Amino acid sequence: EAQVTQNPRYLITVTGKKLTVTCSQNMNHEYMSWYRQDPGLGLRQIYYSMNVEVTDKGDVPEGYKVSRKEKRNFPLILESPSPNQTSLYFCASSLYGSPNTEAFFGQGTRLTVV
């Protein structure tokens, strides 16, 4: 089954404790991205990757890091989480980065930073 898998689904952590949210896709897609979803603000792109070892900032990259060492994996790293990073996070992948290709989303990771 074609899917994007995120882990964990739920996470509560304390301010400043480094964490990683994993994302893996089994569709051999080149393009992967991370979004956060907040009430009243919708989905905002954090980082994206056009291919292995190619990453770039989205609209709200501050406080986040990513890496793309393998095509299937695109982890999101919060080096020093803060309460304003409490949000619902989605990983997405698509065949290419062109605008007319469907984006497939993971199930989401609900992060709470206290």
Next chain:
Amino acid sequence: QKEVEQDPGPLSVPEGAIVSLNCTYSNSAFQYFMWYRQYSRKGPELLMYTYSSGNKEDGRFTAQVDKSSKYISLFIRDSQPSDSATYLCAMSGNTGTASKLTFGTGTRLQVTL
């Protein structure tokens, strides 16, 4: 001002009603228009995709794009309780900053029995 505006709802309709969901946008570079459906505790999934202006129909769903007014709509005929979800419009263009997906905030729809 946001590039894409969408009424957050919630919108509550009885089963069988026709539902109209809308988005307006300001970036004239947008050429690709999509509607994603997001069930509670799930990720968004693509529902409809339209290029440039015009209509597209898929079963009970019709997507309309009016580029001259910068206005897109999604119509749901004979709405069902299973249509209860949040509907996100998304759009993009070919070049520059418009080439990434820009989402509306989503409209929450509740279809009641």
